Amino acid sequence: MSTDQERHEQGMTVRRAVLSDAHVDRSIAATTDLTADWQDFITRVAWGDVWSRPGLDRRSRSVAVLSSLIAHGHHEELAMHLRAAVRNGLTIDEIREVILQSAIYSGVPAANSAFRIASEVFAAETGDAAGD
Numbered sequence: 001m002s003t004d005q006e007r008h009e010q011g012m013t014v015r016r017a018v019l020s021d022a023h024v025d026r027s028i029a030a031t032t033d034l035t036a037d038w039q040d041f042i043t044r045v046a047w048g049d050v051w052s053r054p055g056l057d058r059r060s061r062s063v064a065v066l067s068s069l070i071a072h073g074h075h076e077e078l079a080m081h082l083r084a085a086v087r088n089g090l091t092i093d094e095i096r097e098v099i100l101q102s103a104i105y106s107g108v109p110a111a112n113s114a115f116r117i118a119s120e121v122f123a124a125e126t127g128d129a130a131g132d
Contacts, residue, residue: 004044011048018051018058018084058088066098070114071106078114082121092122 002010016024031039051061062085069078085095095118103111 002048007044007048008040009048010052011043011046014051015043015047018047018087019080020083020087023080059085059090062088062090063094063098066095066114067102067106070099070102070110073110073113075113075117078117079121082118083125 012024027039051058056064062081065081066078066085068074069081082095085098086092090098099111099114099118102114
């Protein structure tokens with residue numbers, strides 16, 4: 001069994017690979033006494049334990065995360081994970097399909113919001129609105 005420190009190190013490696021060094025550096029720089037335990041927890045558990053498991057590749061994990069965020073209306077996390085999905089190898093066309101699929105199971109308003117957020121993210125990064 002891994003120590004907490006080993007889980008943290010593994011989690012930080014995966015977190016940086018998925019979200020980018022710049023994103024993680026901003027999160028760490030914004031850590032306060034109130035959020036320090038939370039940052040340690042998500043790094044060890046979400047990234048060091050779950051995202052590091054061998055059962056799914058990162059592309060598949062990104063599909064699951066996008067679907068969950070859309071379904072639960074977690075718009076504040078969606079933009080970050082749309083960028084992560086691209087870093088994990090999903091194409092804009094595949095992301096479009098994930099959002100369309102989510103419309104069936106999570107509702108048209110959820111997909112409408114997801115398409116709006118994706119359009120903003122990808123327009124800012126590529127100068128093109130969601131691959132159009």
